[in-house]
Amino acid sequence: MLTQTERGGAESIDWMASLTYRSEAAPVPSATELESLIAEARGRNHNVGITGMLLYDSGRYLQTLEGPPDAVERLWSAIKRDPRHGQIELLSQHIVPSRLFSGWDMQLYDRRGGNDQRAPAVKKASISLVDHVPATARFALDGDDGKLNALIADLIAQGWVGDALVRHLLEPTARALGDAWLADDCCEVDLTIALSMLQLAGHAVHSRPADSIRQSRYSILLVTAPGEPHMLGSSLLSDVFGNAGWSVDIAFPDTDESLARQLLAQRPDAVDIALSEALPRHHALVRLRDTIEKCRAASPDEMLVVSVGGRLFAEAAATARSVGADHARLSAAGTSVPLAKLIEQRRTRS
Template identity: 55%
Template sequence: MLQHSGSTQGQDGWIACLTYKSKAAFTPSHSDLEELVHHARIRNRSVGVTGMLLYENGKFLQTLEGPPEGLKLIWSAIREDKRHSHIEILSEHVVSSRLFSDWDLLLYSRAEDRPTPRQDARSEGRDLSDYVPRMTRLALEGDDTRLASQLAALSEEGWSGEALLARLIEPTARAMGDAWLADECGEIDLTIGLSMLQLAAHAVRSSSHAGMLRTSRFSILLATAPGEAHMLGTAILADQLTDAGWRVEMAFPRSDTELINQLRAQAPDAVDLTLSDALPRHHALARLRETIAQSRKAAPENLAVISVGGRLFSEAAATAASVGADYARPSVIGATVRLAQLVQQRRETG
């Protein structure tokens, strides 16, 4: 259900990004969803808009990105569409690069082809690590349908979102990195595999949200480290923080200057910089340390907390102190609470 699209941007190179949720006016059939997406792809392609649409249990979640004027036209049509109601904007911002640059519109519906529930895997003595080889193979093959089905089946068996993210999705990313390092797959395979894993992870959400986060409304800029091409951890963390009530902005800067300009424009409470979750970027540590130093120097009045993530930090091969950060995420799980604690502490002492 994927089709390639061009990556048209505004004249200044920046694009608008909008994420919203809504309720379906009626339960769409498989053919209804197919027709909806078919027409949306034609419309999106005509104005250079890309994105993703999720449907589950009567609810839609959609992310759209593209030239501001093109996105404005699409958004006007969406608001008038009688097939859904209770439309709520979750995020609206401007970024320098796309998250879904290759797709006119990707559709994932968990209502389709739902696997038959099986006996609880935990009662059979199995662990999520047993599924890492299969997930790795499916991701490298670009089989998003079976990836989604596997995650849905494990969820039905009783595995929590936290467990699936920390003990299956993140290890699968590292396993794909190992396959690349062993010359068992090419760079294109790895890039596609991480993209497929990222899309599948959107349907896996954490079940625990701290109440203090929903009332405090902390803000954060989630960015890949300048020059980093892999964005799996950034995308998953965006879901976690949004669910927990944070105001989330995303960036994929090509240089320290781009990152600093965005920090100054948005003045977030925190910034998270992510290296690859698949590959051990040892050579990137020196540059990341310089990026963090420049960020602190350029925006000391508003930047409270800097956190970092990626395979190097999840495997404890590097620490927050080694790059001058305040916090190094061993996983996306637990990061929302720890970041909130650090921001609150800085507010109280600053």
């Protein structure tokens, strides 16, 4: 359970789930309808310990829910079924050590002249960060590292931190590039070059040490799934885990056997096996399940935590369970936290 109290740290932390999505109102609500939606939401949220904010702007919603993981999961299921909106897009889902919106059962920012001036800059800006995806994809496809670097430098100067840039800009851009390739708007070489440019941008966004929750004593082996040519996910993770203080090794094994040999030699606490961040190749899942089975059989450490990632997982087209992994990441950003928890839980149980 994600809500368990952290052991082994200097302080106790109750982990919260945090989920952000955007959607389009259907139909556009009147001020009264919006107020009654929020009034009911507040009452229910209060009863189940959920806090957050709902931004309404020109027919579009952006909402962050935070609270106990089970409660957030239940509410998220109800919200996805709600006919009052559509085009629902999950932007991020992770666990956090504390609430950003504590004290707000659900704060409404109605930008039709309501109280939007009180909206925290970070949340308003998260819309604009996603809006940079088309330009970032263009610069990467054009091989224009000057413009790409200038854009990233500008966003860092505006106060954006590495995790947000990875989650809301670089990974969505990789998916946009994958769509361009699927639509025949670019060739495979263009895609590969563009993904490498994002990889370099990933190093740049993490050039300053992030605020890690703790210096970890864990080790992780980051690998691309055998046969997977795209390495953006592993590359982004190496910065994320390195900044969080983990001991990190990265490898690109070409067979399951060479991955198994690496595990035997290094005995990491966790292994992350990455599929493409750009392309949703469903057929890769059967192979991945097989790879994971072999890893577990070969690993000297039965407590090995196996994590998986890539576009199929980010878009929830596959789950950890469907391939026999312990964890599936929706983003490289923030992954060190749930993996540290899984490792800790296994050690405590043993």
